[in-house]
Amino acid sequence: MRVLHLNNSGFGHVIPSLGVVEELVRRGHEVTYVTAAGPVAKVEATGATVLPYESRLPGIDLSEYNTADETAALTGIYLTESEEILKAVDKHYEGVPDVISYDLTVYHAARVLGRQWDVPLAQCLPVFASNEHFSLLEKMVEKMGRAELTHPELQSFFRRLTALLADRGQADTDLEDFIGRTEDLNLVYFPRAFQFAGDTFDDRFVFVGPGLAADPTAWTPPADDKPLLFVSLGTCVNRRAGFFRACVDAFRDQPWNVVMAVHEGVDRAELGPIPSNVEVHGWLPNLDVLAHTTVFLSHAGLGSVMGALSREVPLVVVPSSPEDWVNARRVAELGLGKVIRDELPPPARLRAAVLEVDRDKRTRERVARMRADIEASGGGAAGADALEAHAAKRGR
Known part of the structure; x- marks a missing residue:
């Protein structure tokens, strides 16, 4: 099975995915992982092939994005990440994968490629999952306020996304569905018991738990028995x-x-x-x-x-x-x-x-x-099982 995994360059998004990636490689699957900057070495340690892209995130201080106005700009920032991922895939990835798994922040690139190649998609969530009973965005809005759809940053995002889809020959795409759809498989990197309204999520959501890949960095604990x-x-x-x-x-x-x-x-x-x-x-x-x-x-x-x-x-x-x-x-x-x-x-x-x-x-x-x-969530093995079953549906 050929797996193409798309992610941004943030450690907090890459590290939770490594348990599943490590297990896929162990089973003999070909995994190409698109990321950049600091996490590259950690992905390479799993045995996956890293396809790097030009990420803008290392130069951005995310501590500055807390209000509705500030977070509205994140839509454009992550769209830029997807645009750079598409450039890297277009230039360096050969053939067609059997399945694309992707971090939710770069859904734009994944959904464009999924339609282009007609391959199944699996969204990966290092944050709370959302459905009709719980919305992470609405909970965040309670803290930061809401940016109206007329906000200049959001209008710019919609224009840029529309242009990207047109450039990829997908101008007929419904934007509301493209942005808001729920994939047929969603890997959630924590147990169902931790999820808000966890019992309301159907079998499209597989709660595999966190990716607990080993880190080779050396550290020696203190010699005494103090807490x-x-x-x-x-x-x-x-x-x-x-x-x-x-x-x-x-x-x-x-x-x-x-x-x-x-x-x-x-x-x-x-x-x-x-x-x-x-x-x-x-x-x-x-x-x-x-x-x-x-x-x-x-x-x-x-x-x-x-x-x-x-x-x-x-x-x-x-x-x-x-x-x-x-x-x-x-x-x-x-x-x-x-x-x-x-x-x-x-x-x-x-x-x-x-x-x-x-x-x-x-x-x-x-x-x-x-x-x-x-x-009990199953970790990397549960995630690999779910991706194998999801990819197998393509041939039926």
């Missing part, structure tokens, strides 16, 4: 020196070890003096660190949340983006940790939240149950 706080704000919305400084101050001279993954855009000097119980790193193998972690302090990105829950680690989350706020709400509803509703909480508040979660036995029990749900 460990792992702090990470993910790979996109993380240029927050003040937050990391507050974490250092919160646990300075405390009987805890603190391990922080700090974005390269943060000047380490802004963190102040680093005490001996705090480690500051640029990149860490999250799952390895989480295996030794007592409490995880995070921005509530779903990849980070799933990584923690897969290692049975309770959460303290400090969301900033509209999407993170939705994730944090689910963490709170399920009793998997504590939400701090201040993007820059004072050190005393951070410390109190971490200590409260650490002492809460019921939270740990609920986290243990969610870990069992993750393990």
Whole structure:
């Protein structure tokens, strides 16, 4: 089976997909993975063939996109990613795949190619799935407000998408269907139990759990037996020196070890003096660190949340983006940790939240149950099974 997987260049979108990709390669399938920049090496480690494209995302600070006006611009940004993906595929991909799997952010490229080649599509979701009972967009709108369809950024997006479809010989495409359709297969990278209204999603949605591919980055845990706080704000919305400084101050001279993954855009000097119980790193193998972690302090990105829950680690989350706020709400509803509703909480508040979660036995029990749900979801094997069955329908 030939699989063409399309994704953007964000770690938070690529990493959840790697478990399925790794399993497809293990089964002997030919997987070509379109991505760019930092994630390329991690995709190559699965054995898939990387087809790179010119991504604009590495130069964009997604922490600046939080209001309705700001997020309206994301429609054009991700359309640009799809346009560049199409250029790369047109130039370098030979033949026709049996199935196209794709990250939801680059649906434009996938749906154009799906029609061009008449091959089945599978959408991949590292975020909450949506149906008539739950809408991720509507939940985000509650936080950020709504951009009207007459917004200049949205009007520009519609014009550009219409022109792209015309250029590809697909001018007769219905835009509403093209943008809003639900694929016959949707791989969701977390367990059904974590999904809002999970029991309302039909068999087009396969909840495979998170992709937990190994990371070869070396890290040595502290030698003592103190509890460990792992702090990470993910790979996109993380240029927050003040937050990391507050974490250092919160646990300075405390009987805890603190391990922080700090974005390269943060000047380490802004963190102040680093005490001996705090480690500051640029990149860490999250799952390895989480295996030794007592409490995880995070921005509530779903990849980070799933990584923690897969290692049975309770959460303290400090969301900033509209999407993170939705994730944090689910963490709170399920009793998997504590939400701090201040993007820059004072050190005393951070410390109190971490200590409260650490002492809460019921939270740990609920986290243990969610870990069992993750393990029961099937992971990469379940995703590979679904893609094989989906591709087989083409020949019937």
